[in-house]
Amino acid sequence: xxxxxxxxxxxxxxxxxxxxxxxxxxxxxxxxxxxxxxxxxxxxxxxxxxxxxxxxxxxxxxxxxxxxxxxxxxxxxxxxxxxxxxxxxxxxxxxxxxxxxxxxxxxxxxxxxxxxxxxxxxxxxxxxxxxxxxxxxxxxxxxxxxxxxxxxxxxxxxxxxxxxxxxxxxxxxxxxxxxxxxxxxxxxxxxxxxxxxxxxxxxxxxxxxxxxxxxxxxxxxxxxxxxxxxxxxxxxxxxxxxxxxxxxxxxxxxxxxxxxxxxxxxxxxxxxxxxxxxxxxxxxxxxxxxxxxxxxxxxxxxxxxxxxxxxxxx
Numbered sequence: 519x520x521x522x523x524x525x526x527x528x529x530x531x532x533x534x535x536x537x538x539x540x541x542x543x544x545x546x547x548x549x550x551x552x553x554x555x556x557x558x559x560x561x562x563x564x565x566x567x568x569x570x571x572x573x574x575x576x577x578x579x580x581x582x583x584x585x586x587x588x589x590x591x592x593x594x595x596x597x598x599x600x601x602x603x604x605x606x607x608x609x610x611x612x613x614x615x616x617x618x619x620x621x622x623x624x625x626x627x628x629x630x631x632x633x634x635x636x637x638x639x640x641x642x643x644x645x646x647x648x649x650x651x652x653x654x655x656x657x658x659x660x661x662x663x664x665x666x667x668x669x670x671x672x673x674x675x676x677x678x679x680x681x682x683x684x685x686x687x688x689x690x691x692x693x694x695x696x697x698x699x700x701x702x703x704x705x706x707x708x709x710x711x712x713x714x715x716x717x718x719x720x721x722x723x724x725x726x727x728x729x730x731x732x733x734x735x736x737x738x739x740x741x742x743x744x745x746x747x748x749x750x751x752x753x754x755x756x757x758x759x760x761x762x763x764x765x766x767x768x769x770x771x772x773x774x775x776x777x778x779x780x781x782x783x784x785x786x787x788x789x790x791x792x793x794x795x796x797x798x799x800x801x802x803x804x805x806x807x808x809x810x811x812x813x814x815x816x817x818x819x820x821x822x823x824x825x826x827x828x829x830x831x832x
Contacts, residue, residue: 526592533559611663636661681743688760692728719768727820734759764799
């Protein structure tokens with residue numbers, strides 16, 4: 519049985535990845551700075567996994583004892599927070615990955631590192647949807663920290679022959695998500711409040727239901743990283759994990775109003791820094807061909823599940 523260590527596994531994505539791993543026959547260890555009795559999202563699965571209460575700051579090669587593969591989910595994932603706290607974002611997303619890479623260098627094993635579509639920045643319309651070979655030009659601190667993390671990981675992969683796979687995730691949503699755009703919009707709609715949009719709503723994202731992302735990680739775990747060697751120009755070991763659909767923020771708000779039966783109105787606020795003109799439709803062709811990844815759930819299906827989850831919590 520393959521033993522997988524999920525670093526930062528007590529969070530939103532981890533809480534959906536762990537059951538996906540268990541269902542696919544993996545033995546799971548979660549390492550997180552949250553104590554097990556506070557890891558509420560993992561409560562249904564704690565009896566089936568090994569839980570290590572430890573911060574990534576103190577990660578060492580000893581944490582890899584008995585482990586066959588590592589999935590790195592830890593980090594700071596909030597774009598607005600990154601604007602106010604760039605140094606902490608850099609420490610959590612870039613500097614601390616060095617500790618993991620130094621440990622894996624001593625015990626090379628399959629290592630999956632989660633990155634983000636924010637590394638791409640503004641991409642000309644003629645080059646959409648965005649493919650993995652697109653040059654990274656982030657427009658915010660969060661994206662820059664993740665782009666630097668990727669460079670660090672690729673450097674270790676080259677110099678130490680570490681089997682690293684980088685997954686660039688679309689914007690994920692679903693049950694248990696932090697209060698980002700989709701849960702905020704849903705709560706506003708359920709309460710009949712105005713739905714507030716930054717800018718005119720023309721900015722777009724590829725919103726991917728979190729269980730699709732968990733499925734994408736499992737698809738990567740099934741592959742041998744040696745098939746995808748690191749090269750200087752084309753990111754052979756990098757894949758977009760997304761829905762493959764483009765949704766504008768305006769359309770998102772209108773869809774949520776329809777699904778909730780709300781009478782909320784859409785109200786526009788000033789643009790957020792670096793947001794105007796951003797479009798993030800991602801191509802999943804490479805992940806489909808090389809990893810066998812296809813989304814299991816549509817955007818609207820995932821949105822409906824998220825609405826029902828938040829209704830139950832309300």
